[in-house]
Amino acid sequence: MIFRQLFDAESSTFTYLIGCERTRAAAIVDPVREQIDRDLALVRELGLALTNTVETHVHADHVTAAGEIRRRTGARTLVSRADGPACADEGLAEGDVVSVGDVTLRTLATPGHTAGCLSFVVGQGGTSEDRVLTGDALLVRGCGRTDFQGGDSGKLWGSVTSKLFALGDAMLVFPAHDYRGLNMTTIGEERRWNPRLGGEATRETFVALMAALHLPPPKKIDEAVPANRACGDDGAADPRRPGPPVQG
Numbered sequence: 068m069i070f071r072q073l074f075d076a077e078s079s080t081f082t083y084l085i086g087c088e089r090t091r092a093a094a095i096v097d098p099v100r101e102q103i104d105r106d107l108a109l110v111r112e113l114g115l116a117l118t119n120t121v122e123t124h125v126h127a128d129h130v131t132a133a134g135e136i137r138r139r140t141g142a143r144t145l146v147s148r149a150d151g152p153a154c155a156d157e158g159l160a161e162g163d164v165v166s167v168g169d170v171t172l173r174t175l176a177t178p179g180h181t182a183g184c185l186s187f188v189v190g191q192g193g194t195s196e197d198r199v200l201t202g203d204a205l206l207v208r209g210c211g212r213t214d215f216q217g218g219d220s221g222k223l224w225g226s227v228t229s230k231l232f233a234l235g236d237a238m239l240v241f242p243a244h245d246y247r248g249l250n251m252t253t254i255g256e257e258r259r260w261n262p263r264l265g266g267e268a269t270r271e272t273f274v275a276l277m278a279a280l281h282l283p284p285p286k287k288i289d290e291a292v293p294a295n296r297a298c299g300d301d302g303a304a305d306p307r308r309p310g311p312p313v314q315g
């Protein structure tokens with residue numbers, strides 16, 4: 068498996084490039100519009116062909132590169148079916164498996180940060196799953212906020228403690244953001260040390276803590292959410308789009 072963690076410093080977003088050694092197919096997860104030239108250069112230099120862009124959720128803090136990558140490479144855009152924008156080529160839900168050559172991304176529905184948040188368990192050939200992309204559901208010693216876009220702290224508690232923690236302590240965790248330079252973690256570390264969701268935390272302490280955060284809105288929310296509902300485009304129909312839009 069080819070696995071690269073890429074970083075956008077302005078939004079503190081991690082993008083993941085995941086490729087198959089044998090077929091050279093690749094997917095890019097949560098690409099950032101400002102980093103498209105850097106990311107596509109890396110794809111080219113590694114001899115990969117992008118087949119899919121994948122979003123963990125509709126982001127409020129940056130604009131996705133998915134639409135522009137589709138135009139430049141033909142890569143299909145995959146998003147959550149639960150709140151999937153009509154611009155996408157395919158909607159994903161719990162249990163769906165995205166195949167990237169011999170590499171698989173198994174979809175977990177992990178709502179709570181937003182109503183449509185997805186996580187992806189990554190493995191080789193459907194076995195040997197050793198890492199999970201958690202989007203904003205589970206961050207290193209933190210989690211995404213739950214105060215807009217269908218956010219629900221009770222649901223996030225359930226998503227993290229009953230789905231992500233169930234993946235086992237050895238599972239590597241690759242989040243969609245970090246603000247302190249901690250780029251990855253494990254389920255075991257978060258079960259023990261996550262100050263919101265791990266250790267002695269309960270559903271009640273978590274819900275109370277999230278309700279008391281009173282965070283300012285993300286700087287880009289007014290631009291990013293509408294743009295991301297259009298796959299990062301201005302919302303105009305793209306005649307070169309290879310697949311049919313998601314229904315609903």
Ligand SMILES: [Fe+2]
Nearest residue numbers: 126127203211
């Ligand atoms: Fe987010």
